[in-house]
Amino acid sequence: MTLEVPAHRLSASGKPAGRIRQKNEQAIIQAAEDEFARHGFKGTSMNTIALKAELPKANLHYYFTNKLGLYIAVLSNIIELWDSTFNALSVDDDPGEALSQYIRTKMEFSRRNPQASRIFAMEVISGGTCLTEYFSADYREWFRGRAAVFQAWIDAGKMDPVDPVHLIFLLWGSTQHYADFATQICQVTGRSRLTKQDMEEASNNLIHIILKGCGIKPAV
């Protein structure tokens, strides 16, 4: 369920990477995340990334061969974190408890890694051509497995018979909105940034509406 790490991410010999390499690669990926989140793939220049990483431009090509390789490396870094929260949901959980926890975790993730969420969003919005490999048959299978958890809760009479697929989209859409559209949210609410408290209030509201809307008994 992760993007395959491209061959050129390994050191030329195939041995584990050295200290300098690790440090430099990390600095480059960090800088690239900032730039890709703000300008997308095509809109980002290797030069800007190099300046931000405080490394010669040619080094980026040394570590990642080309721009696409760097972009894929950034994306795979992100996606590894991404689905893990959603994997925590299990048939045996209490729906109210599990969903509340999921929403809080996802919102906290949105608060701490807004750029990760934004890069993923921009990639999908612009057609997701770099993710075709990721959005494979495996991914569909994984998604069906996740939807099956909700179906099991429905069959057990623990929640209303809503469509599990659309419920997942509601969960994803409503939580990611706080990372991706933070600029708009700040503007209309007159804030300069979303605080931890803002996000907790948002979580509480989402939990109230979604749980009640699905006929789920709230967690105690």
Place this chain on the structure above:
Amino acid sequence: MTLEVPAHRLSASGKPAGRIRQKNEQAIIQAAEDEFARHGFKGTSMNTIALKAELPKANLHYYFTNKLGLYIAVLSNIIELWDSTFNALSVDDDPGEALSQYIRTKMEFSRRNPQASRIFAMEVISGGTCLTEYFSADYREWFRGRAAVFQAWIDAGKMDPVDPVHLIFLLWGSTQHYADFATQICQVTGRSRLTKQDMEEASNNLIHIILKGCGIKPAV
């Protein structure tokens, strides 16, 4: 509540535009929408737009002076349509009726104008620097007015005391998700595109969960 139309959108004399001009400008804006939605502002080249519009590249500069002017023209075209649906909500409406109608309208808009939604999304995600003028004090005032409608419904005991501001974000986020993340939705569900029927099912699910979640009596 609309972006000011730049002076250069008027013909040089200030008179209404001629037929050829109107036709060419429309073709350019249409082509620009496609490209900006796929590659963002920086990632889009005037050349690509010109090729898609089947016009000489220099014509774009003739009609819109520069790239930013064209982008703003596209954005203002979009935003005019955008808020109009949300303005329809009024204190005197029945909440169940009005919200159901709003969700359906918004989803139908997402289905018919996915690119519009995506350009707006990418602009906001990447910082919204071109929208600072639009996200003005006026916009905050307008937003507060919209939130007040929900507050009035709450005060009248027609719905639960949820936070109106977060409810608006839930409405925006959950409906736009179907336009912006259509690629991901199609991949996980194994569809090639979202049909009218898909969107109606999605609307029904959203309406069920959100109305019930807010303690609103469903429309008859």
Place this chain on the structure above:
DNA sequence: GTCTATATGGTGATAGAC
């Protein structure tokens, strides 16, 4: 392993012929 210097092609924009 690292970085300077450079090749090659695409970018936004414009001058000036029609």
Place this chain on the structure above:
DNA sequence: GTCTATCACCATATAGAC
């Protein structure tokens, strides 16, 4: 009003010195 020809610049990428 419209479009051809061209500018100055910046993009990605690489060759080769250290």
